[in-house]
Amino acid sequence: MHEKCGVVGISLADRDAARPLYYSLYALQHRGQEAAGVVTHDGFQQHDHVETGLVGDVFDPEDIDALKGTNGIGHVRYPTEGGLGASCAQPFSVSFKSGSLGLAHNGNLVNTDSLREELATLGHAFTSDGDTEVIAHELARNLLEQDLVRAVKSTMGRLHGSYSLTIMHDETVLGVRDPQGNRPLCLGELEDGYVIASESAAIDTLDGDLVRDVEPGELVVLHPDGSGFDSYQLFDREHSAHCFFEHVYFARPDSQMDGDLVYEVRRELGRQLWAESGIETDVVMPVPDSGRSFASGYAEAAGEDGADTEFAEGLMKNRYVGRTFIMPTQDERERAVRLKLNPIRDTVEGRTVTLIDDSVVRGTTSTQLIELLREAGAEEVHLRIGSPPIVAPCYLGIDMASREELIAAGRSVEEIGERIGADSLSYLPVEAVTEALDSDREDLCLGCVTGAYPYDIEGEKRDREIERPGSEPASADD
Ligand code: 5GP
Ligand code: MG
Numbered sequence: 001m002h003e004k005c006g007v008v009g010i011s012l013a014d015r016d017a018a019r020p021l022y023y024s025l026y027a028l029q030h031r032g033q034e035a036a037g038v039v040t041h042d043g044f045q046q047h048d049h050v051e052t053g054l055v056g057d058v059f060d061p062e063d064i065d066a067l068k069g070t071n072g073i074g075h076v077r078y079p080t081e082g083g084l085g086a087s088c089a090q091p092f093s094v095s096f097k098s099g100s101l102g103l104a105h106n107g108n109l110v111n112t113d114s115l116r117e118e119l120a121t122l123g124h125a126f127t128s129d130g131d132t133e134v135i136a137h138e139l140a141r142n143l144l145e146q147d148l149v150r151a152v153k154s155t156m157g158r159l160h161g162s163y164s165l166t167i168m169h170d171e172t173v174l175g176v177r178d179p180q181g182n183r184p185l186c187l188g189e190l191e192d193g194y195v196i197a198s199e200s201a202a203i204d205t206l207d208g209d210l211v212r213d214v215e216p217g218e219l220v221v222l223h224p225d226g227s228g229f230d231s232y233q234l235f236d237r238e239h240s241a242h243c244f245f246e247h248v249y250f251a252r253p254d255s256q257m258d259g260d261l262v263y264e265v266r267r268e269l270g271r272q273l274w275a276e277s278g279i280e281t282d283v284v285m286p287v288p289d290s291g292r293s294f295a296s297g298y299a300e301a302a303g304e305d306g307a308d309t310e311f312a313e314g315l316m317k318n319r320y321v322g323r324t325f326i327m328p329t330q331d332e333r334e335r336a337v338r339l340k341l342n343p344i345r346d347t348v349e350g351r352t353v354t355l356i357d358d359s360v361v362r363g364t365t366s367t368q369l370i371e372l373l374r375e376a377g378a379e380e381v382h383l384r385i386g387s388p389p390i391v392a393p394c395y396l397g398i399d400m401a402s403r404e405e406l407i408a409a410g411r412s413v414e415e416i417g418e419r420i421g422a423d424s425l426s427y428l429p430v431e432a433v434t435e436a437l438d439s440d441r442e443d444l445c446l447g448c449v450t451g452a453y454p455y456d457i458e459g460e461k462r463d464r465e466i467e468r469p470g471s472e473p474a475s476a477d478d
Contacts, residue, residue, distance in 0.1 A: 181216030270297025
């Protein structure tokens with residue numbers, strides 16, 4: 001099960017956290033549209049409101065008023081194929097002997113089954129088949145014997161895979177990022193408190209300041225009175241495994257992530273795309289919205305090289321159509337592309353066109369768009385993609401389809417171009433990504449474009465020595 005989600009946690013001096021949580025979930029809506037939820041604590045008891053649907057539909061004003069307390073966490077859940085529905089919606093909350101726990105998870109564990117089996121033998125009962133519940137039980141179990149920081153550390157030592165978590169233990173809000181930092185997480189300061197969120201855009205929405213990213217292997221504990229935070233570096237790894245796809249597709253362009261503004265990374269990738277495989281056509285246009293920043297960088301670099309090519313909008317997006325990925329059948333996905341995007345005839349009729357997008361997964365979008373552009377009179381359609389071919393599935397939190405569905409798995413770029421009907425097709429090499437991110441290959445997770453992963457995944461290759469969960473708990477034995 002792949003969970004590509006958004007998480008947030010907030011501690012304030014003397015204002016209820018529910019409203020700012022609600023606003024920040026709005027800011028993170030792109031990270032998940034299936035369900036949304038908030039859990040708060042008022043010093044005596046926990047309150048929660050979790051439902052399927054978009055943030056704007058999930059919360060009525062009365063729901064927000066009922067979420068009492070100056071501390072809380074929130075979650076938006078990404079639709080997984082087959083839709084797991086409300087039983088997996090988050091934050092997950094439990095009461096146990098030493099208090100109450102709320103947990104919001106972005107990522108995916110790769111050792112869920114063995115952990116669940118072990119816990120089940122110890123008498124833990126599970127209500128879902130998700131990995132978040134496993135983390136909650138493991139943490140609850142450790143909290144019976146250890147203080148908060150040690151319990152988190154013991155829990156992290158048992159987890160293998162990706163996780164950015166916001167956790168609430170009674171009224172204390174914590175943020176945790178897995179030792180390889182696969183999913184993003186950052187820390188922000190508000191006038192009257194602190195916030196931990198998947199993306200800095202959520203902090204901006206609250207008129208706060210980004211303090212920094214939460215480090216891989218770090219635990220951040222917010223003071224419940226909003227006065228500050230404590231940091232514990234619980235695990236140290238030589239290399240991180242940041243998901244490059246966050247920068248290419250998933251994150252908002254206005255988010256600052258692991259030291260880079262996402263927009264600038266995408267523009268730089270667009271510039272490199274021109275340098276690698278630029279082609280002078282009458283017009284260059286993005287696939288909205290994900291191709292926009294790439295196309296602007298590409299067009300800028302083309303202009304600097306003196307190319308005679310116009311940068312224009314040639315496809316209009318219907319903003320009320322949801323993401324086409326959640327359509328269950330291929331036929332519906334194809335129809336949905338036409339519902340979602342419509343060509344501007346004047347931009348393309350009788351002209352040669354370069355179309356720019358961030359990625360190709362199944363190939364549905366590009367096949368349909370190229371056909372649409374030809375119907376609208378385009379003479380040639382060249383496709384330029386701002387990332388390498390996606391040849392393998394993601395096990396760490398991006399729900400990307402299986403190998404059989406990936407158009408680039410087992411095909412050459414020429415074959416893919418033929419299949420999608422492009423006059424020419426180019427992708428970026430992996431090196432362009434590491435360069436644009438100014439990062440070593442060893443510090444990124446590139447599993448979906450290399451087929452080798454920074455985690456132990458059954459039946460898949462690894463791209464490095466894996467430090468097993470629990471190995472070398474760092475010196476921070478505080
Ligand atoms: P395709 O149509 O080839 O299956 O998917 C490619 C399109 O989907 C691109 O326009 C890209 O922006 C978008 N895309 C890439 N990865 C994902 C993903 O994980 N989820 C969703 N919803 N869209 C994606
Ligand atoms: Mg797109």
